[in-house]
Amino acid sequence: MSKGHLYVGLDIGSAEIRAVIAHEISSEEPLRVIGVGTASSLGMRRGIVVDTESVAKACNSALEQAERMAGHPIGNLVASVSGVEIVCQNALGVIAVGRADGEVSLDDMTRALEEVQARLVLPLNREIIHIVPRDYRLDDQKNIKDPVGLRGVRLEMNALVISGGAAHLKNISRGLEIAGANVESFVVEPLASAEAVLSSKQKELGTVLINIGGATTSLAVFEDGDLIHLAVLPVGGGHITNDIAIGLRTSIEVAEAIKLQFGSASPEDIGKKEEIDLSIFDSQEEDLVSRRHIAEIIEARLEEIFSFVNSELKNIGRAGLLPGGAVLTGGGALLPDATDLAKKTLRLPVQIGYPKPLGGILDQVDSPQFATVIGLLLFAQSNHLHKNSFSSDRLLGIVPESVYNGIKKVKRWLKQFLP
Ligand SMILES: Nc1ncnc2c1ncn2[C@@H]1O[C@H](COP(=O)(O)OP(=O)(O)OP(=O)(O)O)[C@@H](O)[C@H]1O
Numbered sequence: 001m002s003k004g005h006l007y008v009g010l011d012i013g014s015a016e017i018r019a020v021i022a023h024e025i026s027s028e029e030p031l032r033v034i035g036v037g038t039a040s041s042l043g044m045r046r047g048i049v050v051d052t053e054s055v056a057k058a059c060n061s062a063l064e065q066a067e068r069m070a071g072h073p074i075g076n077l078v079a080s081v082s083g084v085e086i087v088c089q090n091a092l093g094v095i096a097v098g099r100a101d102g103e104v105s106l107d108d109m110t111r112a113l114e115e116v117q118a119r120l121v122l123p124l125n126r127e128i129i130h131i132v133p134r135d136y137r138l139d140d141q142k143n144i145k146d147p148v149g150l151r152g153v154r155l156e157m158n159a160l161v162i163s164g165g166a167a168h169l170k171n172i173s174r175g176l177e178i179a180g181a182n183v184e185s186f187v188v189e190p191l192a193s194a195e196a197v198l199s200s201k202q203k204e205l206g207t208v209l210i211n212i213g214g215a216t217t218s219l220a221v222f223e224d225g226d227l228i229h230l231a232v233l234p235v236g237g238g239h240i241t242n243d244i245a246i247g248l249r250t251s252i253e254v255a256e257a258i259k260l261q262f263g264s265a266s267p268e269d270i271g272k273k274e275e276i277d278l279s280i281f282d283s284q285e286e287d288l289v290s291r292r293h294i295a296e297i298i299e300a301r302l303e304e305i306f307s308f309v310n311s312e313l314k315n316i317g318r319a320g321l322l323p324g325g326a327v328l329t330g331g332g333a334l335l336p337d338a339t340d341l342a343k344k345t346l347r348l349p350v351q352i353g354y355p356k357p358l359g360g361i362l363d364q365v366d367s368p369q370f371a372t373v374i375g376l377l378l379f380a381q382s383n384h385l386h387k388n389s390f391s392s393d394r395l396l397g398i399v400p401e402s403v404y405n406g407i408k409k410v411k412r413w414l415k416q417f418l419p
């Protein structure tokens with residue numbers, strides 16, 4: 001590569017691993033995708049690593065493919081982290097403004113962030129992944145978005161802290177180390193997906209990103225430009241496949257193929273007499289099955305997924321109240337009529353989220369399934385661009401639109417496993 005910078009994203013999904021390499025010629029131009037690799041996911045259950053060696057093998061295979069296509073060896077990468085152990089909680093950090101004239105500096109912001117981390121008492125089996133500042137209070141003035149340059153005595157940071165199971169994080173790190181990958185940073189899946197598909201306007205208005213993956217559905221809610229909630233639910237597209245397999249008494253492979261080829265979330269739009277011949281998927285099968293019945297099975301499970309999402313929105317007082325609506329990503333978003341079902345269940349406008357346009361070989365990544373890995377690239381680029389602009393290396397990493405990544409912390413526990 002003659003000039004510019006390379007970024008590598010690795011989405012470690014429960015169904016598939018995706019690696020994408022992108023080239024940045026200049027910061028004014030969109031990234032150009034130059035390498036893509038995918039591999040079936042191995043060694044994960046409910047989005048959690050259960051077999052580190054298998055995870056390493058699958059990651060390696062996706063990375064090697066991408067590397068071959070790009071014709072360039074991979075350096076550092078940014079990886080996704082998901083799984084049912086990811087939770088978010090509110091936290092406060094309070095400091096005395098450092099400068100004698102009371103003007104809030106970038107150094108104060110960094111100290112406030114470190115205070116959030118220091119005050120938070122997490123059980124030993126949990127690790128911080130991100131600290132996301134929401135707003136600040138400077139003496140009596142509340143809801144300040146950017147206090148730098150204002151004057152006061154006491155600065156309070158209100159942040160959302162996202163943490164994950166320590167064992168899971170260690171196992172992913174170990175798997176990536178075995179795969180020979182050098183991880184610069186981790187980003188939780190729904191944040192990465194949101195980065196790839198949501199506009200600043202949607203985040204401002206109030207929008208929920210819903211990523212329907214294989215074993216999990218994750219969501220991130222934004223309002224006034226800030227992340228206000230994030231959750232990972234233990235149900236995804238794989239459960240729909242399992243339901244079809246049980247309902248039709250077929251193998252998982254046949255059920256998956258039926259879902260991909262004939263699936264729909266709207267039974268009422270399917271003729272009562274439409275039938276699918278199972279022998280086209282498996283010569284051992286001879287039954288004809290009703291396509292409407294399959295759609296009923298899909299509708300029931302997908303409705304359950306959206307009602308779980310709605311319960312999360314209810315818990316934060318936003319059910320039916322997000323003017324930017326819901327944006328669906330992940331493989332589950334590709335199910336025909338999933339958007340209509342989401343509209344009905346969530347009582348919100350709903351659309352499918354396609355990744356923001358980049359340059360290069362786009363046809364392979366222009367899908368809601370690639371939202372996470374494209375978001376990782378955008379995070380990596382933004383981190384690189386902002387590295388020297390916001391503050392010192394004491395800060396826990398910089399990511400776009402006031403999302404601050406726990407890089408330093410992650411690096412600290414990563415180091416424990418490096419030779
Ligand atoms: N065209 C399609 N129609 C319906 N479902 C699909 C389609 N393509 C993929 N899926 C489903 O999407 C799911 C996988 O989605 P995705 O690749 O986003 O998951 P993942 O990122 O590997 O998993 P997770 O995010 O849970 O870790 C599978 O259940 C698959 O059957």
Ligand SMILES: [Mg+2]
Pocket residue numbers: 013014189211213214330372
């Ligand atoms: Mg995923």
